[in-house]
Amino acid sequence: MFDGSTLGWILGIGIPLIHLIGIGHAVDAIMKTRTPQGATAWFLSLVLIPYVALPLYWIFGRFQFGEYYTALRTFDAAVEQHITDMRHGVLADFIAHPADDRGELRAFRALSTLPFTRGNDAQLLIDGDATFEAIFQAIESATDYVLAQFYIIHDDDLGRRFKDQLIRKAKEGVRVYLLFDEVGSARLPRKYKRDLRHSGVSISGFAGKRRWLGRFRLNFRNHRKIVLVDGKKALIGGLNVGDEYLGHGKRLSPWRDTHMSVTGPMVQGIQISFLRDWYYGREEILDVNWAPEATEADRIGLVLASGPADEIETCGLLFTHAIESAESRIWIASPYFVPDGRVLGALQLAALRGVDVRVLMPRIADSFYFRFVPYAYLPEVESAGVKVYLYEEGFMHQKVLVVDDDYATVGTANLDNRSFRLNFELTCLFNDADFCRDVSDMLLMDFARSTRLTEQDLTNRSFPFRLAVQGTRLLAPVL
Numbered sequence: 001m002f003d004g005s006t007l008g009w010i011l012g013i014g015i016p017l018i019h020l021i022g023i024g025h026a027v028d029a030i031m032k033t034r035t036p037q038g039a040t041a042w043f044l045s046l047v048l049i050p051y052v053a054l055p056l057y058w059i060f061g062r063f064q065f066g067e068y069y070t071a072l073r074t075f076d077a078a079v080e081q082h083i084t085d086m087r088h089g090v091l092a093d094f095i096a097h098p099a100d101d102r103g104e105l106r107a108f109r110a111l112s113t114l115p116f117t118r119g120n121d122a123q124l125l126i127d128g129d130a131t132f133e134a135i136f137q138a139i140e141s142a143t144d145y146v147l148a149q150f151y152i153i154h155d156d157d158l159g160r161r162f163k164d165q166l167i168r169k170a171k172e173g174v175r176v177y178l179l180f181d182e183v184g185s186a187r188l189p190r191k192y193k194r195d196l197r198h199s200g201v202s203i204s205g206f207a208g209k210r211r212w213l214g215r216f217r218l219n220f221r222n223h224r225k226i227v228l229v230d231g232k233k234a235l236i237g238g239l240n241v242g243d244e245y246l247g248h249g250k251r252l253s254p255w256r257d258t259h260m261s262v263t264g265p266m267v268q269g270i271q272i273s274f275l276r277d278w279y280y281g282r283e284e285i286l287d288v289n290w291a292p293e294a295t296e297a298d299r300i301g302l303v304l305a306s307g308p309a310d311e312i313e314t315c316g317l318l319f320t321h322a323i324e325s326a327e328s329r330i331w332i333a334s335p336y337f338v339p340d341g342r343v344l345g346a347l348q349l350a351a352l353r354g355v356d357v358r359v360l361m362p363r364i365a366d367s368f369y370f371r372f373v374p375y376a377y378l379p380e381v382e383s384a385g386v387k388v389y390l391y392e393e394g395f396m397h398q399k400v401l402v403v404d405d406d407y408a409t410v411g412t413a414n415l416d417n418r419s420f421r422l423n424f425e426l427t428c429l430f431n432d433a434d435f436c437r438d439v440s441d442m443l444l445m446d447f448a449r450s451t452r453l454t455e456q457d458l459t460n461r462s463f464p465f466r467l468a469v470q471g472t473r474l475l476a477p478v479l
Contacts, residue, residue, distance in 0.1 A: 111318065118265075119265055121296075124259075125235070127257055128246035147228040147274045148177065149224055181206050182207055206222040225238070237258055255397065256362075259410075300431040323347055325403060329358075330356070334416075337373055348381060357387065363451070390453050391450045399414055
């Protein structure tokens with residue numbers, strides 16, 4: 001038992017020590033947090049209430065993802081010759097040179113590891129049945145290797161079908177690699193992973209064998225969804241592995257989502273993204289097919305892998321530049337609309353200069369917080385002429401953008417701070433009129449199933465609802 005003098009001594013030393021540690025971390029937050037708002041919030045909380053703020057900062061703070069950055073540099077150095085050979089060798093014949101590009105496309109090229117290439121093709125996969133039929137067919141066609149990566153994997157009917165096919169291909173002698181995010185797949189049972197390992201599938205969490213604090217960074221999540229076979233075909237988009245993505249959930253049904261099948265030289269960009277993530281988790285460089293294959297469709301496209309280890313905020317710049325470059329229209333579909341100041345300003349300015357700006361979100365929310373999100377920025381965007389639509393037929397989870405008739409994107413990134421600054425994301429951008437037309441036709445069907453939201457819809461709500469809407473603005477920088 002402690003007597004009074006001992007307890008007093010502990011408190012007399014412990015409390016000042018905690019405050020000193022808090023001040024030290026506050027300085028760290030000022031130096032390393034990317035936004036002034038985030039730095040201010042962390043600084044004040046770490047100085048004033050370090051007992052609460054310190055553990056939160058260890059888990060959710062520290063925007064610098066140094067370990068990934070180091071691993072990325074190590075990986076790039078190890079495969080530098082392959083990437084150099086692609087740029088100046090096997091990929092050289094497919095590169096879309098500056099003379100072929102519109103001026104605004106040069107910024108997108110500068111943000112990516114590999115340049116725009118010709119000879120690509122892409123097929124939209126609308127909703128779960130079409131997506132997973134294509135995924136299972138692609139895996140079945142693999143003769144050399146399968147690279148699979150998902151944010152969420154559930155041990156349900158679809159998850160077990162997915163597991164069984166990976167096991168079957170591994171037993172056929174195909175090399176199978178599965179990467180998952182520890183936060184998104186936190187409920188994935190050990191038996192599920194053990195069954196895969198015992199059957200010859202190489203499986204790893206994204207954090208790998210990091211020290212315990214690195215594994216506990218809940219705020220940094222790998223949100224990418226990739227299936228890639230033999231270096232020839234890749235499938236990416238918004239769908240994870242779970243029955244709800246087939247529309248079998250009770251509350252969020254039907255499920256509206258978009259995935260995409262990609263062939264051509266762009267597959268190499270998707271493959272590099274996976275190989276970097278795998279190296280971070282396992283410190284292993286995989287032997288893969290580095291030779292691109294062109295398609296007759298000859299679409300121009302580019303792959304943009306973004307994340308908190310980027311030297312600049314790649315994902316946010318992608319959205320900002322896309323909005324700023326629009327001349328006639330920009331249509332965006334995202335389940336979460338929490339723009340930062342520059343994206344919000346770009347949307348307002350685009351609408352003010354006469355661009356048809358539409359933002360599509362779901363009316364049904366997958367969490368309590370996000371039921372208020374569609375209304376949070378409504379007065380600001382509607383006053384400038386931005387049209388906000390709520391999808392009515394189930395939960396909409398797609399991440400799609402189309403600008404004029406010039407380019408369109410399908411990927412994993414939402415229009416929110418988490419995707420801009422915290423998550424590892426992947427976006428495919430096509431500079432192709434036919435693909436833009438396909439995306440536009442798809443979105444027109446979605447708009448037909450939606451309702452236009454106006455500021456009056458917010459004004460007519462109760463005071464507690466409007467108060468909650470304002471509260472979401474306060475939480476926006478950390479969600």
